[in-house]
Amino acid sequence: SQTIHQWPATLVQPVGSPLSLECTVEGTSNPNLYWYRQAAGRGLQLLFYSVGIGQISSEVPQNLSASRPQDRQFILSSKKLLLSDSGFYLCAWSNGRDTGELFFGEGSRLTVL
């Protein structure tokens, strides 16, 4: 069966520090991978998605970047965190045929102080 792992689960970082959130998927190959941010009362906002190694699409301009160094690994990064980057970040995958269902990780709560 397929599983998705996301870490760290919680993170407290000072303004201006770097960020790295990592996500890996097991039990499937060639998945589409996604990073979402969940803000209170604002639903789930798609930040990045990837259909293959090295292929990243950005949905909103921001202080963050994403990379996919391996087929089942997706990384969310920042060189310098802003207060506004605080939030709950979710990694997800869907099958390569893009048939709709998203499978989410358990999320990473980032607090920038």
Added chain:
Amino acid sequence: GENVEQHPSTLSVQEGDSAVIKCTYSDSASNYFPWYKQELGKGPQLIIDIRSNVGEKKDQRIAVTLNKTAKHFSLHITETQPEDSAVYFCAASEYSSASKIIFGSGTRLSIRP
């Protein structure tokens, strides 16, 4: 682009009663409407979805209805139980594409014992 509005933002119902969550969408090209449930501390999980070629779909105690003319769809939960307490998200997309899914802002459902 697509815009999905969801109401209410919070809902409290007595155990055993029914709960209804409503969503509207703006893009008439949308034809796939999933509902996700997010339990505390976890990522969202798909619970039911409906495509535009049907008006209603049921799965045990949950049902979803779709009115394409009015561009709204609803989630109905009957005989609510404590484990139904969660945040529910509606969403809409074109061609069932996960990368194009637009989520509503979420409804926090609480079941009173």
